[in-house]
Amino acid sequence: MIVDPSDLTPLQVQAYLQGAVTPRPIALASTVDAQGQVNLSPFSFFNMFGSNPPILIFSPARRVRDNTVKHTFENVLEVQEVVVNIVSYAMVQQISLASTEYPRTVNEFVKAGLTPAPSERIRPPRVAEAPVSLECKVVQIVPTGDQGGAGNLIICEVVMIHIKDSILDGAGTIDPFKLDAVARLGGDYYCRVQGDSIFKVPKPLTTLGIGIDQLPHAIRTSNILTGNDLGMLGNVEQLPAPFTATEVELRPDLVKARAQGEYAVHKLAHDYLRQGRLEEAWKILLAE
Numbered sequence: 526m527i528v529d530p531s532d533l534t535p536l537q538v539q540a541y542l543q544g545a546v547t548p549r550p551i552a553l554a555s556t557v558d559a560q561g562q563v564n565l566s567p568f569s570f571f572n573m574f575g576s577n578p579p580i581l582i583f584s585p586a587r588r589v590r591d592n593t594v595k596h597t598f599e600n601v602l603e604v605q606e607v608v609v610n611i612v613s614y615a616m617v618q619q620i621s622l623a624s625t626e627y628p629r630t631v632n633e634f635v636k637a638g639l640t641p642a643p644s645e646r647i648r649p650p651r652v653a654e655a656p657v658s659l660e661c662k663v664v665q666i667v668p669t670g671d672q673g674g675a676g677n678l679i680i681c682e683v684v685m686i687h688i689k690d691s692i693l694d695g696a697g698t699i700d701p702f703k704l705d706a707v708a709r710l711g712g713d714y715y716c717r718v719q720g721d722s723i724f725k726v727p728k729p730l731t732t733l734g735i736g737i738d739q740l741p742h743a744i745r746t747s748n749i750l751t752g753n754d755l756g757m758l759g760n761v762e763q764l765p766a767p768f769t770a771t772e773v774e775l776r777p778d779l780v781k782a783r784a785q786g787e788y789a790v791h792k793l794a795h796d797y798l799r800q801g802r803l804e805e806a807w808k809i810l811l812a813e
Contacts, residue, residue: 544711767811
């Protein structure tokens with residue numbers, strides 16, 4: 526399927542993009558207008574873009590259906606400050622309620638049953654229930670167009686960070702299991718960052734992997750080993766020493782696999798890779 530955005534309506538383009546660009550973190554933005562009226566609204570067009578200075582960008586895009594702008598956007602034009610509150614699973618239904626298009630005079634903190642807490646350096650209140658709240662100064666506002674669906678990039682510098690002690694690990698860093706964040710997918714779908722959805726992939730920052738191109742031909746062209754398997758195998762700096770004949774004899778699973786042929790050996794290595802046992806998988810593949 527090939528889609529040319531110019532052949533679609535803005536609503537159709539939005540549906541494809543929101544379905545494909547996922548998961549998207551949620552910025553629960555609290556702002557105030559010049560009179561001090563509070564607004565609270567979630568945005569999934571959001572991410573971080575630097576740490577020195579610490580920069581966040583979120584986009585209260587123009588509504589596709591009627592090209593109107595959101596109260597958050599109107600507020601940051603008047604008071605260039607915002608608290609970006611991170612959304613956890615424990616509050617996701619309240620956040621959905623806060624996205625309702627209430628009149629500008631309505632306080633979404635009240636409607637969603639959330640607790641405003643004073644910020645340290647800016648006027649908008651933060652959300653007391655949020656696991657993390659980021660007080661920000663707006664440094665630039667960049668409209669990307671003037672039609673329905675166009676973005677309004679709110680570029681913010683973080684000036685104060687509030688983190689609940691309950692989400693920290695023993696080293697004082699944020700534990701993703703305790704954070705229990707949620708993210709937006711397409712349509713009405715969300716995802717919860719928890720359980721098996723959290724996994725580790727070692728970053729090759731200080732090492733130089735040999736690369737998939739340097740794998741032995743039989744491994745590189747295997748019908749059993751997946752792209753992820755090959756990526757793990759190619760991330761070693763050098764090939765480990767294979768199991769010796771004596772070591773092979775002490776491993777019944779490998780003896781059985783070798784007797785059944787290459788397919789079984791690759792399947793055994795694949796199973797070891799799924800368990801994160803990279804060196805053993807390599808030794809199985811290279812066994813004498």
